[in-house]
Amino acid sequence: MNVATETGSWRRILGTLALAVLLEQLPWSGWALVLRPDFVLVAVLFWTLHQPARISFGAAFALGLLADFQDGAVFGQHAIAYVIGVYLVLFLRLRLLQFDPLRQAAQLFPIFLAVQLAVLLVGWLAVNPPTGLAMLLPVLSSTVLWYLVALFVRLWHGKGMQDRA
Amino acid sequence: MAMPGQLMFARRLGPTARLLIWLLVGVSCVVADVRHHALEGLRSGFSLLLQPAREAMRAPTDIATEIGGFFVRHRLLQKERDALLTERAQLMISVNAAQELARENTELRTLLQLQSRPGQQVVHAALLYQGHDWFAQRITLDQGGRAGLRSGLPVVDASGLVGQVSRVYPGASEVTLVSSPQQLTPVMVERTGQRGLAAGSGRNQMELRYMPAQTDIRAGDRLLTSGIDRVYPAGIPVARVSRVSRSQSSPYLRVESLPLAGLDRSRAVLVLIAEPQVTTP
Numbered sequence: 442m443n444v445a446t447e448t449g450s451w452r453r454i455l456g457t458l459a460l461a462v463l464l465e466q467l468p469w470s471g472w473a474l475v476l477r478p479d480f481v482l483v484a485v486l487f488w489t490l491h492q493p494a495r496i497s498f499g500a501a502f503a504l505g506l507l508a509d510f511q512d513g514a515v516f517g518q519h520a521i522a523y524v525i526g527v528y529l530v531l532f533l534r535l536r537l538l539q540f541d542p543l544r545q546a547a548q549l550f551p552i553f554l555a556v557q558l559a560v561l562l563v564g565w566l567a568v569n570p571p572t573g574l575a576m577l578l579p580v581l582s583s584t585v586l587w588y589l590v591a592l593f594v595r596l597w598h599g600k601g602m603q604d605r606a
Numbered sequence: 607m608a609m610p611g612q613l614m615f616a617r618r619l620g621p622t623a624r625l626l627i628w629l630l631v632g633v634s635c636v637v638a639d640v641r642h643h644a645l646e647g648l649r650s651g652f653s654l655l656l657q658p659a660r661e662a663m664r665a666p667t668d669i670a671t672e673i674g675g676f677f678v679r680h681r682l683l684q685k686e687r688d689a690l691l692t693e694r695a696q697l698m699i700s701v702n703a704a705q706e707l708a709r710e711n712t713e714l715r716t717l718l719q720l721q722s723r724p725g726q727q728v729v730h731a732a733l734l735y736q737g738h739d740w741f742a743q744r745i746t747l748d749q750g751g752r753a754g755l756r757s758g759l760p761v762v763d764a765s766g767l768v769g770q771v772s773r774v775y776p777g778a779s780e781v782t783l784v785s786s787p788q789q790l791t792p793v794m795v796e797r798t799g800q801r802g803l804a805a806g807s808g809r810n811q812m813e814l815r816y817m818p819a820q821t822d823i824r825a826g827d828r829l830l831t832s833g834i835d836r837v838y839p840a841g842i843p844v845a846r847v848s849r850v851s852r853s854q855s856s857p858y859l860r861v862e863s864l865p866l867a868g869l870d871r872s873r874a875v876l877v878l879i880a881e882p883q884v885t886t887p
Contacts (some may be wrong), residue, residue: 466660466663466735467667468667469736470736479737498808499628506650506652512737513737513780516649517634523698524626526633528621532621563636569788570787572807574809579738
């Protein structure tokens with residue numbers, strides 16, 4: 442049974458996306474900023490996985506433009522990367538849905554990496570060479586965030602209990 | 607299940623086709639933004655939309671600081687007050703000296719019939735938001751066009767030059783930091799008066815470019831703005847030289863320096879609004 446068929450109402454989807462955007466508006470600085478997971482990307486990919494009919498390319502593109510504004514980057518940089526991420530999730534969707542949270546997060550890691558590399562590549566071609574590879578750190582934190590979210594959803598619906606029994 | 611009025615077979619584009627369409631849209635966005643700067647309106651729209659959210663999300667940090675400040679020990683405050691009083695006394699002495707010098711300077715300038723320096727007006731601004739700094743280092747301030755800011759103005763904090771206003775929205779503005787790659791600042795070495803060009807090299811570092819190998823410069827020298835560009839007023843501290851090295855392949859020295867302003871710490875900054883200089887023939 443798909444987790445989201447009973448949970449994925451529009452209210453819940455928009456609520457989590459708004460929460461993700463708000464979390465990014467916090468005045469992060471220093472190491473917290475460098476390590477900050479990409480909340481919006483995690484939210485978009487989560488709903489793409491569970492509700493592909495409602496959240497997919499269009500929403501990812503729009504939220505990608507928002508992310509571009511936030512970083513003061515070129516418009517289209519994150520949008521292109523998010524769209525690629527959505528495509529990868531749709532491609533691997535049936536496979537991803539079979540795994541428990543830890544393995545699912547491990548499978549999401551290369552997708553987050555691909556998204557970040559797309560950001561890097563577009564920024565490199567359009568603006569400047571990047572300064573250092575610190576921009577790959579959010580990949581790790583996004584993966585951890587995905588694990589926590591997936592774990593939370595599973596516990597919320599009581600599936601984790603069955604596994605342990 | 608097929609409902610009445612609904613097609614039995616989906617007539618949607620496959621994911622690959624949709625991906626290609628969106629990629630095309632994305633690439634045209636990049637081109638429109640980089641080549642033609644056609645999307646500034648969208649940027650202002652996002653700024654207006656997110657301004658209230660950003661101001662609201664600043665509250666948790668402010669409250670935490672407030673509570674932290676409330677529990678500062680009395681003894682600590684007294685100590686700080688004593689230190690400030692001493693510092694004030696010292697500053698008063700230098701202000702007196704500076705006033706004397708300023709008076710003398712105006713007299714000399716009138717004697718030499720030089721144009722006097724343009725008047726300076728400052729706008730206080732606070733840090734609103736800091737984005738990821740992968741390709742350029744920028745911060746967002748909570749003052750914008752409504753406070754009289756415009757693109758190109760210098761931004762300073764208590765210890766030195768922070769950067770330059772690069773984009774202005776009605777209620778917010780974006781500042782490119784001096785340490786941002788490709789950001790150039792005309793500077794002079796305080797000790798020798800040698801002029802040069804400091805460029806940001808990312809991650810809170812700067813380098814002084816095109817210094818011939820025989821230049822007299824050493825670690826610890828302060829770099830000030832030289833004022834020859836008419837953008838920055840002269841004499842604002844910019845950076846301190848941290849390392850000087852020679853490479854065999856290049857005729858220039860490799861001079862690394864660290865910005866003096868608290869680029870990633872300052873929460874309150876000043877924007878200097880110089881009146882446009884009138885050039886008389």
